[in-house]
Amino acid sequence: MSFPLIEHTCWRCGQSSEQESEAASLFCKFCNSLQRPVVDYFEFFGFDKSLTIDSAELQRRYYLLSRQLHPDRYTRATETERNFSLEATSILNDGYRVLRDPVQRAEYILKESGFDIGEQRSKDVPPELLEEVFDLNVALDVLRSGDAGALTELEASRERFVEMQNEIDADLELKFRQYDAAPEPERHELLTSIRSVLNRRRYIRNLLQEVNKEFATREA
Amino acid sequence: MSTFQIDFSAVAKKRIVGIDLGTTNSLIAFMDLTGPEVIPTPEGSALVPSVVSVADDGNYVVGDKAQQLLIDRPERTVYSVKRLMGRGIEDVRDELRLFPFRVADGSENVIRLELGGKLLTPPEISAQVLKQLKSQAEAYLSEEVSQAVITVPAYFNDAQRQATKDAGRIAGLEVLRLVNEPTAAALAYGLDKRKDGVVAVYDFGGGTFDISILRLKEGIFEVLSTNGDTHLGGDDIDNKLLAIALEDVESEWGEDVSHSGEAVQTLRRTVINAKEKLSFVPSAAIEFSWRGKVYQREIPRELFESLIKDIVERTLLPCRHAMLDAGLKAEQIDEVVLVGGSTRIPLVRQAVEALFKAKPHTELNPDEVVALGAAVQAAILSGDVTDKLLLDVTPLSLGIETMGGVVSKLIHRNSTIPASATEVFTTSVDGQRNVLIHVVQGERELVRDCRSLARFDLKDLQPVPAGMARVEVRFLIDANGILNVSARDMRSGKEQSVEVKPSYGLTDGQVEAMITESFERAEEDFAARQTREAQVEADTMLLALDKAQASDAWHALSDVERGAIGTARTNLLTVYHTGTHLQIREAIEKLDGVSRRLAENMMNTAVRAALKGSIID
Numbered sequence: 080m081s082f083p084l085i086e087h088t089c090w091r092c093g094q095s096s097e098q099e100s101e102a103a104s105l106f107c108k109f110c111n112s113l114q115r116p117v118v119d120y121f122e123f124f125g126f127d128k129s130l131t132i133d134s135a136e137l138q139r140r141y142y143l144l145s146r147q148l149h150p151d152r153y154t155r156a157t158e159t160e161r162n163f164s165l166e167a168t169s170i171l172n173d174g175y176r177v178l179r180d181p182v183q184r185a186e187y188i189l190k191e192s193g194f195d196i197g198e199q200r201s202k203d204v205p206p207e208l209l210e211e212v213f214d215l216n217v218a219l220d221v222l223r224s225g226d227a228g229a230l231t232e233l234e235a236s237r238e239r240f241v242e243m244q245n246e247i248d249a250d251l252e253l254k255f256r257q258y259d260a261a262p263e264p265e266r267h268e269l270l271t272s273i274r275s276v277l278n279r280r281r282y283i284r285n286l287l288q289e290v291n292k293e294f295a296t297r298e299a
Numbered sequence: 300m301s302t303f304q305i306d307f308s309a310v311a312k313k314r315i316v317g318i319d320l321g322t323t324n325s326l327i328a329f330m331d332l333t334g335p336e337v338i339p340t341p342e343g344s345a346l347v348p349s350v351v352s353v354a355d356d357g358n359y360v361v362g363d364k365a366q367q368l369l370i371d372r373p374e375r376t377v378y379s380v381k382r383l384m385g386r387g388i389e390d391v392r393d394e395l396r397l398f399p400f401r402v403a404d405g406s407e408n409v410i411r412l413e414l415g416g417k418l419l420t421p422p423e424i425s426a427q428v429l430k431q432l433k434s435q436a437e438a439y440l441s442e443e444v445s446q447a448v449i450t451v452p453a454y455f456n457d458a459q460r461q462a463t464k465d466a467g468r469i470a471g472l473e474v475l476r477l478v479n480e481p482t483a484a485a486l487a488y489g490l491d492k493r494k495d496g497v498v499a500v501y502d503f504g505g506g507t508f509d510i511s512i513l514r515l516k517e518g519i520f521e522v523l524s525t526n527g528d529t530h531l532g533g534d535d536i537d538n539k540l541l542a543i544a545l546e547d548v549e550s551e552w553g554e555d556v557s558h559s560g561e562a563v564q565t566l567r568r569t570v571i572n573a574k575e576k577l578s579f580v581p582s583a584a585i586e587f588s589w590r591g592k593v594y595q596r597e598i599p600r601e602l603f604e605s606l607i608k609d610i611v612e613r614t615l616l617p618c619r620h621a622m623l624d625a626g627l628k629a630e631q632i633d634e635v636v637l638v639g640g641s642t643r644i645p646l647v648r649q650a651v652e653a654l655f656k657a658k659p660h661t662e663l664n665p666d667e668v669v670a671l672g673a674a675v676q677a678a679i680l681s682g683d684v685t686d687k688l689l690l691d692v693t694p695l696s697l698g699i700e701t702m703g704g705v706v707s708k709l710i711h712r713n714s715t716i717p718a719s720a721t722e723v724f725t726t727s728v729d730g731q732r733n734v735l736i737h738v739v740q741g742e743r744e745l746v747r748d749c750r751s752l753a754r755f756d757l758k759d760l761q762p763v764p765a766g767m768a769r770v771e772v773r774f775l776i777d778a779n780g781i782l783n784v785s786a787r788d789m790r791s792g793k794e795q796s797v798e799v800k801p802s803y804g805l806t807d808g809q810v811e812a813m814i815t816e817s818f819e820r821a822e823e824d825f826a827a828r829q830t831r832e833a834q835v836e837a838d839t840m841l842l843a844l845d846k847a848q849a850s851d852a853w854h855a856l857s858d859v860e861r862g863a864i865g866t867a868r869t870n871l872l873t874v875y876h877t878g879t880h881l882q883i884r885e886a887i888e889k890l891d892g893v894s895r896r897l898a899e900n901m902m903n904t905a906v907r908a909a910l911k912g913s914i915i916d
Contacts, residue, residue: 142516142517142519145519145688145690146519146688149688149690149778150717150777150778151476151676151679151680151688151689151778152682154475154476154680154681154682155681155682165717165775165777165778168717168778169717169718169719169775170719172690172714172715172716172717172718173718173719173720175715176714176715176718
């Protein structure tokens with residue numbers, strides 16, 4: 080992907096330069112002072128907008144940028160640079176959190192592409208899971224009413240959901256690769272299907288959290 | 300121009316010190332070419348007890364001297380005030396039963412202690428400890444110290460951090476960074492030099508417990524997770540022993556001494572001594588004599604360990620949570636570091652070793668390691684150390700109150716800081732002019748189970764129909780772990796004003812007032828010191844003059860000369876007690892001027908005497 084050249088003017092020395100992206104201008108090439116950071120995570124890290132990311136490379140860039148941008152490095156700089164450093168490092172940290180997690184990364188792209196990814200969707204039970212979810216809820220209720228006999232059933236239920244989650248993750252990985260390889264016009268459709276998988280995954284994750292919490296309180 | 304440059308470089312080179320503001324003891328350290336170093340007190344000790352006493356004249360006594368006053372004048376002396384930082388009366392009601400502090404009315408949001416006729420907040424008391432450390436460093440380094448890194452427990456919340464920063468400001472220190480204590484300890488150990496890996500820091504101090512898990516890679520100290528309890532420490536162990544001793548005393552003597560501050564503090568001292576001994580010997584005695592009666596009890600280590608077992612146990616749950624949050628098992632942790640005086644206890648060491656399945660590091664003095672790490676962080680900030688960088692996390696999730704008192708989480712715990720979140724708010728009524736946002740910290744789902752942090756009032760909104768307003772609010776936790784909030788009207792693009800109402804702690808205005816007060820006080824102190832110095836100089840001068848008046852040189856002067864000296868001497872004596880330091884100095888100079896010939900005569904006499912002496916030899 081190539082960007083049209085953008086003209087950037089340094090806030091301190093006032094000199095302008097043309098560059099491929101805003102992200103290329105963390106520092107002014109003339110006076111080396113820190114510039115106002117870009118807010119897009121992919122641009123910030125210098126990655127193409129893709130659903131698959133080399134995690135080792137992501138970590139390498141994260142450490143490198145941390146060394147350059149962290150507020151610890153700007154204690155004695157001007158107020159403007161101190162503010163830019165704080166701003167840039169928070170984008171860096173927020174972005175690292177999102178990009179290193181495949182699900183959050185996909186949700187970020189969905190949001191940036193105009194999809195609604197609100198949490199409320201997680202409450203609707205995906206129809207194909209109805210039976211499983213019903214059994215699970217019964218087991219949970221029995222357990223909470225004091226019958227430890229439901230534990231084995233719950234454990235079996237948990238295993239099935241973990242398995243489902245693993246399947247979904249494999250499916251997602253495949254879809255991510257398809258998206259990255261697909262030409263622009265097909266991408267929207269792929270994102271739509273990714274969104275529905277993500278909603279299913281979120282639903283299962285919430286279920287699992289509830290079950291795990293139940294197990295954790297029992298152990299404690 | 301050249302003057303400007305010289306001044307500029309002088310400012311840039313200003314030294315930054317590292318301070319460990321502890322529950323029991325505080326330390327100050329700095330870094331030079333040979334590494335971090337703790338600055339000793341004039342008496343040669345590294346530790347300054349975090350004890351503050353108010354003297355009869357309203358001045359403060361801090362440290363070792365105040366420690367003694369804890370027994371002699373318990374009603375004017377306070378210790379472990381760190382436990383009260385950033386807290387309200389409801390938070391500490393339980394422990395106040397064991398601490399002899401008198402809390403004044405109106406302590407809901409900030410605790411106010413009655414101390415020697417003053418009402419003091421925890422930041423003001425801590426500021427006295429900081430001032431002591433500051434002047435100790437200034438005397439040692441022979442330069443002004445005005446910038447510092449101060450350490451805080453990793454599990455401190457926003458209000459506790461803010462209170463620590465306020466204490467620094469009141470003490471006249473610019474707090475450039477708050478660093479988490481376990482992270483500072485990891486820096487001090489310099490484990491990054493050995494190899495990359497995962498380190499757990501177990502920090503069990505006087506009043507707080509922290510666990511942090513870090514990944515070390517090429518000089519970057521990345522905190523993966525942190526957990527802890529800001530109300531668990533050596534104090535709690537002391538209180539267990541104290542409770543037993545008080546009970547014994549009551550049954551043996553038939554007298555409850557727990558209402559006498561003096562008795563309790565004396566007993567507390569001996570209990571602490573016994574506790575400290577028990578780390579090295581199998582049995583230690585609690586010995587307490589009071590008003591002619593004597594109580595003595597031998598505490599074998601087994602009994603001690605059974606007493607503190609549940610306290611040690613309480614530190615292990617946060618450790619397990621921290622490992623869970625870091626996504627690591629005990630086997631994946633390469634090194635364990637012990638910090639804080641309470642880690643000298645053998646039972647604590649055993650528990651840590653068993654949990655992490657690794658022999659913990661204890662090479663550095665657990666009392667000093669945090670201060671040393673703070674000094675390293677200070678050197679990172681000053682630019683003297685460039686190969687290390689700390690990436691710390693926020694210990695608690697941050698959220699806002701939504702419908703039905705439910706918390707909507709914006710920034711999750713263990714997020715690397717600085718971290719941010721953006722939310723868009725709107726209005727629910729036509730023409731609504733402001734929106735109130737309630738921010739809380741904690742892990743629970745309901746607002747009432749979390750800790751209220753502050754209410755942010757978005758003011759002076761443009762009056763528009765309900766739901767039409769669009770205000771983008773940015774919540775940013777800075778590198779100190781403190782929340783900053785800014786807002787922007789998305790329609791106009793203009794910055795939106797936000798009024799902050801902190802739920803706990805002092806407002807900015809209150810801190811400003813305290814700074815002003817302490818500054819005035821500092822001016823008074825400074826003037827008193829200058830006067831004293833001038834008086835000392837006058838003493839030297841008058842003594843020399845008295846001696847001279849008995850010498851031949853005095854008699855060699857003319858009457859006029861002797862008269863002038865007499866007048867100048869009387870003048871000096873007049874201003875000695877009542878004048879300012881400037882007036883005293885002026886009088887000294889006058890006397891010096893008129894007695895110059897006397898001094899010369901004396902000198903000549905001395906030289907002659909010396910010459911004579913050398914000839915005789």
